[in-house]
Amino acid sequence: LKQFSHVLPEISLTSDGILLRGHRIIIPSSLQARVIKLAHRGHPGIVRTKQLLRARCWFPGMDTAIESEVKKCRACQATTPLTQRDPIQSTPLPARAWSDLSIDFSGPFPDGKYVLAIMDEYTRYPLVDIVSSTSATSTLKSLRRWFSEFGVPQILKSDNGPPFNSKEYSSFLEQLGVKPRHVTPYWPEANGSSERFFRTIKKTIQAAIVENKNWHEELEMYLLNYRATPHATTGKSPAELLFRHPFSVGFLPCVADIAIDEEVLLRDTAKKLKQAEYANSSRHTKPHNLGVNDQVLLKQPITNKFSPVFDPLPYHVTQVQGNQVTARRGGNQVTRNSSFFKKVEEENDEPEPAGSLNFGSNGLEIQATPTANASRIPGTPVTLPRPIDPQATEARLGPSGTPTGPRRSSRVTRPPVKLQDYLLPPRGGM
Ligand SMILES: [Zn+2]
Incomplete structure (x- = not known):
């Protein structure tokens, strides 16, 4: 009860039987690890995983739980460099969404494919195509489709290598009234946010390869989470800024009533000032923490x-x-x-997340009858979430009762989280 006492006034229950803290869903303890796994799909870092979940759900100790889960992730450990410094984004925020875009290639990847991406500098919404060639013909095919679906921008930034230096490319843009702008990579005008984006998708692809997964699928799932994650500089998710409606990640019901407003620009300016300050401060060298037997x-x-x-x-x-x-x-x-x-942090023993989650209010019983509208019930007695399923705990341990090592072959597969004892909300209610 202590864990909930400080947030009790914010807790309410929807007509679907979902417990909320403010606009955020309260995750029962039995589903917490799984929700983190799903939010971490495609291997975003700790900060982005937190940002995605904080905007949608809450449970006691959520930040700490996310940190420890992501730190334990082996694919992340193998693909993240020790030090990472983000380039300062010095380009000013465009006046509106979808007016200034950047385009770039990444690859070739081990199967010979390339990733072609455009990113909107205002919303940071990326569009990605997995392509077999960097030719102008192939690039224009993607651009034609993207422009027809999302509209034609004013400016399209790229480097000045092929195919962006071709006649075909420039006359295509000219016909549509798009100004091509060539920027030198790593030059201050180069777009920091698209460079950062390419670095993160490269990590996602490497991690998928380390885990023997289909990187095309993992990339799409990563992009779903990326588009739904509030951006550090704007405080809004790319999808909310572009589409102006709540954007669901699927595994969590969409309950937030998200208001979009002018604070975006203010936040962006404040954030850039902070980034510049950080970049100007001296580098810190941390002593290593390695010991014998690590x-x-x-x-x-x-x-x-x-x-x-x-x-x-x-x-x-x-x-x-x-x-x-x-x-x-x-x-x-x-x-x-x-x-x-x-x-190396200890490896996760959680099963692979799959599909979406359903949950009712069983993880945290409130002694109240749900009313037609979400009801606020301050001071109502609350019981703690149920303890972890003892069977599930047993399955984490080896046959001798000792925790199993990080080797895949010795791992005991944990049965999927049981959902049948959860009250399912009425159909179409989530
Ligand atoms: Zn990871």
Whole structure:
């Protein structure tokens, strides 16, 4: 009860039997890990995973739970560089949505495909095509479809490499009245947000390859979450800004009544000032936290553009002398500067998320009869969420009762979260 007492005045129950804190759905304890897994699909970082969930749901200790789940994710650990500095976005925010776009390619990926993307600099809404060629013909095919669906922009920024330097490309834009603008990569005018976007989708694709998943599908699921996640600079999700209506991620019912307003521009300006301050402050060098017997990942040489930064099979540390670390894997021993190693957090044993979730109010019983409209019930007695299913806890442990190691082969598959004892809301109610 303590966990809920400070938020009790904000709690209400909808006619569908969904418990809300303000406009956010309260997730019962049995579904919390699964909701985090679904929000982390495509491997966004801790901040983006939090931003996606904070806008839609709540449960006690949510931030801490997200941090620990994402830190444990092996695919993230293998694909995230140790230090990441975001380029400062120095381009001013365009006056309106869909007027200034950036276009770029990423790839080729291991199956020979490329990712062609355009990003709207106002809403940060990306459109992505997986294409077999970087030719002008193929690029114009995507652009024609995108412009017919979303409208024609005023400006289209790109680098000045092929196909963006071709006659075909420039005459196509000219016919439609679009001004092409060539920017040099890494030059201040280059668009920081689209560069950042390409870096994150590259990570998503690497992570899908590490996990032996279909990267085309993982990329689409990542984009769904990306478009629904409030952007750090605008405070609104790209989809809300572009479509002006609530945008559902599917696994959580859409209850938020999202008001879009002029605060976007104010927030953007404030955020950029902060970013500039951060960039100007001195770099901090953190001492390493490695100790003997730690499990670590070793940075690997980049054999192709899509090999992950770290070798996903862990080493274990045998000796630490200042910044010099020695680690062993089988008969293989390496000594490197500590910056070549990343400490392994314990791997998740959660099952793969699949499909959407249904939940009623059972995770948190409120002694009140639901009324036709969402009712506010301050001071009503509340019981704690049910304890974790003991069977599920047992399944996390090995046959001997000790936690299983991170090796896939020794893992016991946990049965899917049981939903049948949840009150299903009336059809069409979610
Ligand atoms: Zn991850």
